[in-house]
Amino acid sequence: MVSPVLSREARGEALEEMAQGAPLDILVVGGGVTGAGIALDAATRGLRVGIIEAQDWSSGTSSRSSKLVHGGLRYLYQLDFALVTESLRERGLLLTRNAPHLVKAQPLLWPLKMPVIERAYSAVGVGMYDGLAQWAHRGSVPLQRHHTRMGSLKLCPALKPDYLRGSIVYYDGRVDDSRLVITLVRSAVRYGALAASRVQMVGVTKDDRGHVNGADLLDLETGSTLHVATKRIINATGVWTEESQALADATGGLKVLASKGIHLVIPKEKIDSEVGLFLRTEKSVLFIIPWKYYWIIGTTDTAYHEGFRDPVADETDIEYLLAEANTVLKDPLTKDDVISTFAGLRPLLQPGTLDENQSTKVSREHTVTTVTPGMTAIAGGKLTTYRQMAEDAVDFAMGEAFTKEHPSVTAKTELEGADGYFALWNSRETIAKERGLTVDQVEDLLDRYGSDMQIIFEMIDERPDLGERLSHAPHYLRADVAFGVEYEGAMHLEDILLHRVRLVYEERDSGLEAMPEIADLMGEMLGWDQDTKAREMDLYRDACEAVWQAQKLPDEKEAQAIREMVEPVRPFTQV
Numbered sequence: 014m015v016s017p018v019l020s021r022e023a024r025g026e027a028l029e030e031m032a033q034g035a036p037l038d039i040l041v042v043g044g045g046v047t048g049a050g051i052a053l054d055a056a057t058r059g060l061r062v063g064i065i066e067a068q069d070w071s072s073g074t075s076s077r078s079s080k081l082v083h084g085g086l087r088y089l090y091q092l093d094f095a096l097v098t099e100s101l102r103e104r105g106l107l108l109t110r111n112a113p114h115l116v117k118a119q120p121l122l123w124p125l126k127m128p129v130i131e132r133a134y135s136a137v138g139v140g141m142y143d144g145l146a147q148w149a150h151r152g153s154v155p156l157q158r159h160h161t162r163m164g165s166l167k168l169c170p171a172l173k174p175d176y177l178r179g180s181i182v183y184y185d186g187r188v189d190d191s192r193l194v195i196t197l198v199r200s201a202v203r204y205g206a207l208a209a210s211r212v213q214m215v216g217v218t219k220d221d222r223g224h225v226n227g228a229d230l231l232d233l234e235t236g237s238t239l240h241v242a243t244k245r246i247i248n249a250t251g252v253w254t255e256e257s258q259a260l261a262d263a264t265g266g267l268k269v270l271a272s273k274g275i276h277l278v279i280p281k282e283k284i285d286s287e288v289g290l291f292l293r294t295e296k297s298v299l300f301i302i303p304w305k306y307y308w309i310i311g312t313t314d315t316a317y318h319e320g321f322r323d324p325v326a327d328e329t330d331i332e333y334l335l336a337e338a339n340t341v342l343k344d345p346l347t348k349d350d351v352i353s354t355f356a357g358l359r360p361l362l363q364p365g366t367l368d369e370n371q372s373t374k375v376s377r378e379h380t381v382t383t384v385t386p387g388m389t390a391i392a393g394g395k396l397t398t399y400r401q402m403a404e405d406a407v408d409f410a411m412g413e414a415f416t417k418e419h420p421s422v423t424a425k426t427e428l429e430g431a432d433g434y435f436a437l438w439n440s441r442e443t444i445a446k447e448r449g450l451t452v453d454q455v456e457d458l459l460d461r462y463g464s465d466m467q468i469i470f471e472m473i474d475e476r477p478d479l480g481e482r483l484s485h486a487p488h489y490l491r492a493d494v495a496f497g498v499e500y501e502g503a504m505h506l507e508d509i510l511l512h513r514v515r516l517v518y519e520e521r522d523s524g525l526e527a528m529p530e531i532a533d534l535m536g537e538m539l540g541w542d543q544d545t546k547a548r549e550m551d552l553y554r555d556a557c558e559a560v561w562q563a564q565k566l567p568d569e570k571e572a573q574a575i576r577e578m579v580e581p582v583r584p585f586t587q588v
Contacts, residue, residue, distance in 0.1 A: 017200070017203040017429065018499070019199055019202065019500060019502030020498070020502065021539065024209045024210065028209045028239065030207055031063045031207050031230075031239070032239040035061065036243055037061050037063045038062065038244050038245065039051075039055050039061075039063075040062075040063045040064075040065070040228055040243040040245070041055070041064040041065070041249060042065055042214050042250055043066060043251065043253075044066025044068075044071065044072075044194070044208075044210060045066075045071060045074055045249065045251055046075040046197065046396050047403065047406075049194050049198045049399075050197055050400055050403035050423075051403040052064040052197070052198065053201040053206070053426070054404055054406075054407045054423050055407050056201045056205050056206040057204050057422050057423060058407065060411075061205070062201065063207040064201065064209075065209050065210070066210045067585060068322075069502075069503070069504075069507070070194055070210050071191040071195060073357070073358070074252070074357045074360070075396065076191040076194070077190075077274075077276075077324075077355050077357025078190045078396050079276065079309070080187055080188055080302065081119075081186065081187055081188070081300065081397075082104050082107055082108070082186035082397045084101040084185065084397070085097050085395075088100075099398060103397050103399075104153065104185070104186050105154075106400070107186065107397075109153050110427060110431070111428050111431060112188075112196070113434055114463030114464075115188050115189060115192055116193075117460070118185075119184065119186055119289055119303075120182050120184055120287075120289065121300070122169055122181075122182050122290050122291065123182070123290075124177040124292065125178050125179045126176065126177060154184035154185075157181055157183045158181070159179065159180075159182075162174075164179075165177055165179055168180075168182065171284045172286075172341055172342065190396060191515070192513075195502070195512070195513070196429050196430060198502075199429045200428045200429045210502055211234050212230050212231065214230055214260060215230065215238070215260070215586060216229030216260055217229075217260045217388065219261075219385075224386040225244075225245065225385060225387030225388045227241055227243055228243060233586075234583065244387065245387050246261075246387065246388045247388075247410055248388065248389065249390075249406070252358045252359075253321060255269055258384045263388070265382065265384045265385055266390050267382055267390045267392050268362070268363035269362060269392050270363060271316075271317040271318075271358040271359065272317060272358065273317040273359075274311060274313050274356070274358075274359060275311065275312060275313050275326040275330040275331070275354055275355070275357075276309050276311035276326075276334075276356075277309070277310040277311070277331065277334050277335070278351070278352040278355075278519070279308040279309075279350055280350065280352060281306055283344075284308050286303065288303070289301055289303050294337055296314065305457070306519065307352060307519065311334065312334075314359075317358055319570060319577075322581065323576050323579075323581075324356040324357065324573070325354075325572055326354035326355070326563070326564055327564065327572035328564060328572075329567045329569070330356070330569075331351065331354060335347070352518065352519070352520070352521050353517065353519070353521070353523065354564060355517075360392045378393050379392065379398070379402050380393055381405055381406050381409040389409055389410040400423050403421075403423065404421040430463025430464050430466075432463075434459065437459055437463075437466065441459065448480075468496065468500065469492045469493075472492050472495055472496065478491060483514075483530055485520075485524075485526035485527040486514065486519075486526075489516075491530075491534060493514050494509055494531050494534050495534065495538065497514065504539065505582045505583075506535060506549040506552075506553050507553050507582055509531055509535065510523070510528070510531065510553060514531070523557040525553075525554060528550055528553060528554075532550050552581075556576075556579050559575050559578065559579045560576060
């Protein structure tokens with residue numbers, strides 16, 4: 014089967030088909046994890062589906078998460094067993110069937126500060142967590158392990174010896190959030206979905222009955238407008254929910270506020286540990302999560318009232334996370350240790366809906382409601398439960414009769430790259446020898462693309478220079494950039510650096526040294542002239558410098574003002 018393509022050309026063809034082909038059954042607005050999941054769910058039920066995103070795929074909240082796939086251990090303290098069970102089921106599906114190449118089991122150490130009593134009630138809590146996990150999806154991760162003080166320090170020498178009496182090590186999962194979203198979109202395209210990024214919905218049309226029958230779209234790449242006939246619209250725009258649903262000129266919909274969560278990226282050598290850390294704080298929880306080449310520390314949870322497009326971390330945010338981490342680390346981290354930061358916005362559902370008379374389904378953390386006949390909105394939830402959210406949204410939009418005849422099949426649908434992943438992983442040493450790569454390189458490719466790694470090799474066979482490492486980012490090959498352009502819809506320099514080759518936070522310079530080589534390759538593939546290439550590099554450099562300046566300011570409003578002065582690659586149209 015031919016691999017699904019998200020190229021500039023495929024995007025143009027998708028838009029043309031949306032505008033000129035038969036009416037869509039569903040137009041999904043929003044290309045984060047929720048919207049991408051909805052597109053896949055709808056497409057695998059045989060529906061004619063289109064999905065649009067105003068920026069790049071995953072460019073909002075879904076590229077700025079804690080990158081965890083977790084059951085929500087803290088929800089057990091709220092006795093929300095249903096939510097935890099649902100999350101653990103979804104975690105198990107991702108780890109073992111749907112996306113094992115993207116989602117990995119991650120051990121987390123929970124330090125215990127008091128003897129006996131704390132261990133006892135914590136063991137009960139984690140034991141319930143494990144029990145629910147086994148019931149929801151048996152065998153997806155190992156069970157909890159208890160450790161003495163010395164055993165804990167052996168696993169995590171970075172801890173202060175006098176901080177803990179012992180620990181419990183339990184398991185959750187971690188994921189590259191952007192790559193999950195892009196893979197979901199490609200998977201949806203495999204099953205017939207029409208996908209186009211950098212497209213903004215600027216209007217909603219209705220028939221004489223007041224039922225939605227189409228959407229007016231603006232192609233931000235070309236400036237052209239088009240009308241798409243569709244029987245239904247599902248609004249999955251996160252913190253943009255109220256702005257998007259307002260286009261329908263209706264009284265219904267969801268009330269959503271934004272909460273900012275920031276993360277720090279720390280060099281791997283700064284924290285000596287074999288496991289991640291889970292810490293309970295006065296305000297919430299703190300995760301210190303290991304990745305192959307760095308650590309991620311997060312997160313905050315603060316009310317946010319500034320521009321949604323490019324939230325940034327300010328000095329106050331950074332100092333808070335460092336202080337929390339340093340309560341347990343024997344060698345304190347400083348601001349000089351911070352490689353980078355990233356900030357995302359959680360859509361927080363407010364009680365009720367804008368029109369309490371409209372049909373609504375509240376499902377634990379997320380809500381699906383009718384905005385106006387033919388337009389559905391969904392918000393809330395979390396990355397882990399995107400599949401269940403998607404199923405609920407399509408069920409709600411299509412109605413009971415359709416759902417009964419065409420139930421969701423995504424629980425048993427492997428995402429792109431999952432098929433054959435385990436066999437290739439077992440053969441990684443042989444593959445490395447055959448391809449002249451290191452085992453680390455093959456592992457990295459498998460963890461990014463799964464079995465689609467074979468496409469990478471085909472590209473290298475056709476063009477050997479793609480097999481070379483990026484000069485200033487040796488963890489990546491030139492083929493990573495080429496694949497991002499040809500198969501994953503990258504059209505701008507920031508698309509690669511932010512969401513595919515994620516140097517924006519993996520390198521102290523945010524990838525500026527690697528930028529010219531990446532721009533040259535992208536420019537060659539996309540036909541950029543020198544002026545276009547220079548503009549792409551200037552805009553990315555300006556954005557990086559603005560983020561660095563913002564990190565030095567204690568006031569959020571001032572920090573955001575600095576970032577918002579930078580010209581966006583493709584500005585939105587005010588409607």
